[in-house]
Amino acid sequence: MSILKKLAGETLSYGFSTILGRSLNFLLVFVHTWAFLPAELGVNVKLYGYVAIANIIYTYGMETAYFRFAKEAPEKYYQLIMTAIIVTAGCFTLFLFVFADPIMVQLGYPGKGIFLNWLAFILAIDAITAIPFARLRLENKIRTFVKAKIVSILINVGLNLFFLMLLKPMQEGEIRIEGPGFLRELYRPEIGAGYIFLANLIANASLFYWLSAEFKAFRWRWDWSEFKALWVYAYPIMFMSLAAMFNLMFDRLLLESYLPAGFYPGKSSQDALGIYGNCYKLSVFMSLAIQAFKYSAEPFFLGKKTTENSKENLALITHWFVIVCTFLWVGVSCNLFWIKTLFLRRAIYWEGMNIVPVLLLANLFLGIYYTQSVWFKQTNKTYFGTIITLIGLAVTLVGNILFIPFYGYMACAYAFLASSMVMAGLCYVGGQKYSPTPYRWKSDLFYILLGGILIYGANALTHVSPLPEFMNQNFAVLCLLGYLLIREFSWKSGKPKLID
Template sequence: MSVLKKLAGETALYGISTIVGRSLNFLLVGIHTKVFLPEELSVNTELYGWLSIAAVLYTYGMETTFFRFASKENKMEYYNLILSALILTSIILSIILISFSTPIMNMLGYPDQEIFMTWLVMALAIDSVMAIPFARLRLEKKPLQFVKARMINIFINIFFNVFFLIFCKDIYEGKYLTFLKPLISHIYFPEIGAGYIILANLIANIFLIPLLWKLFSDFHFRFDFTVFKKLWEYGYPIMIMGLASTINGRTDILLLKHILPDNFYPNRTAEQALGIYGNCYKLSIFMLVAINAFKFAAEPFFFSKAEDRNSPKIFSNVMKWFIIVCVFLWLLVSLNLDFLDAFLLNKDIYSEGIGVVPVLLLANLFLGIYYNLSVWFKTTDRTYFGTLITFLGAGLTIILNLLLIPVLGYMGCAYTFLISCFAMMAVCYLLGQKFAPMPYDTISAFGYIASAGLLIYFNSQIHISNLFVSIVYHLTILTLYILGIVLVERKTVIPLKIREKYAFLR
């Protein structure tokens, strides 16, 4: 249990930056939906969809590769080599993409907006290079430094979103401080619009360089092709796996606008539908927060415990509590959609797509379980299984999106993602039990997910018009559910002395 507490503690530390950052970025949804109409945000939604795919190509599996090799051998040798490789390839890829930004943006249907792509590519290049210094902090068990850098990066991003989209915009439009308008007119241009979201992202990433400068002070540029070949052989299946996984998660964004039938939603264009779906998708962010915070702590943890004879039991317990936390988050968000709708989706048009949120949350829960299950092929150097599984998921995603979007619209996107994530999870579990069996508690996992799903379904049939009453009612349900978990898991969460004192807890 002490091992689990240590992992939980590190996850909590990494979660501070992730949870606070995502929560604050979550509030940006309110700013963005207030300032822009869905069609104005469609370019950002689509570009960030492509960015997710490009990010995998930029890092090509080297982050996980760094953990795999640096945790056992000369850390600085692999740090220097991998960081050198990423700097080189990031520069080359960025030059190519920026050079072709005009035809690419024309092809996507956003002419004369190539500056957005240039900013996004520059932000991506910095992000990719910084992945290895951040990985080094995780490997060296320095979560506080990790959190500090991430938090500053997040606050800078939020500051410049507010600065450009509220402060500068309002002054430019003469709402207040009109004497500053001549100055503001040199830095704020209305035609950029939602592009300021991307620019804020770029500025925040630039600040990462001085924030992590100490991790570059002992860096020495070097490249050894013989050693790198070994790293590449381990990393490229992870890259392919990540690419297929990202395609699995973002194909809906990339396809929705292009294959949604005309007038599918009355009085709504395809660009509006994409903007609605993209911003409702962000309401599933809490599950991604939990998964990302867990991954930051768990990846080095899994590699360090791979040789431990007790690792099957440890990994099984980790899985159980991961599912419990994620199921709670699924309930928390899904039961309070009316609250989120009222305070974050400022225009009624965005509320039209809120039904996708519970489905997307469940899909991400399955994806998180898949990440947990994937430990078996990562620690046994069978990463090619991960490639096959994610290709299965990507194939399902492409086929089902093509079939379901014309019939169900953006709900088709949500159901496709759910089916794909479930399939990946199921196949990974079955293969893992064949090649590296783990004593996972599948009965409790099914029980928690099924019971939460039933609660969400029955709650969706009840409409409470008074927001305050609705919040109290849903918090009561959540409290009762938590008490139920405590009773089921009492031997783990309730001290022995208390259980001995009260017979019903034994």
């Protein structure tokens, strides 16, 4: 119980910033879908897909390497890794800045080179601040971590509101506010959805202020032999992360290319991409849980070996991770009927709602993979992670290429689910061979199966029951809660007691 409380407390602390931050960012879906049509947001969906991949190249596994090596000499490895990241991030950003215009022409967005300039600086800031954030996590300075994250996100949200809900309507004459005339001139229609990138850049730049103490502690340091040891450990992590991110993003990169013309009547492939990309954001609820868990669990299980971070405790934590994520899957899936109207302001986006339960389940299995991946990081067999994620990527590619022409963006969702299940399965098999852990896999799989049955039952009940839709849908959540109370708690003393 103590280990559950400890890790749960840290997860909730990190989760507070993650959930609050991502929730505020999630509200931007409301703003963006109100301000722009799906085709106008296509450039953002596509470019942020590439940014997610570029972020991994910019840090090339050094964040995980820092957790693994810093327990031996924290200051030495902080200085060395920071030096490497600053130099390489500068080189990558200079390349993108110089070749921004031709790259955007190749991507099909001529005259939008300024977007890539902004994104290049965003990537550099993300990479350079990654290690200071990792240092805060390792030193358990949660308050500073949370403050920096939340303030940056608040700035991003505020600027989005300023650009898109004030300046844009003022420039277009939709609202009339007495004030300085130059405000109407600040908004340039040719930039349009590019203001989303600009807001992101300004918000990211604020991180330097909040992490100033970490940067003041930095000193240039270089040692080729030490860096080589870091690189040998980190590069498989980079390839693993790249394959995993391609797995997450390739559907958006392939959908526009492989979707037949006229597949969705009256809509272009850009419309379909915009619908899929924004409905995809509703799966953020599962991503929040996974990200918060990773923030706390990674430094915990990769740190010095103790009785607390034993294999038995890893199995226990994984079991409760599955339970929490199953509740999220059922809860969100059964409440999409009102969530969609709250966050997706135009009815055109609602056509893609069927992908959301599938994507939530896919993320659940991806989270299971992340919890199990501790074994190859602890044993320095990080190349196994690369192999597993490359296999997952192959499943995604084959699924998308073969089935997008027949099933549209539903093929993207199911390919992601198949890939996540394969990766979780392979990671389990490999872990049991090289670092056996007593996972409660039968109980975990039953929770997931029960969740699926309840979601299906709730949807069927809505069509035949005279009760309000909210009651019909959330009956599934109550059933799952009832099973949890019976299965995981002892009631012999009259009070609930958690069964270990």
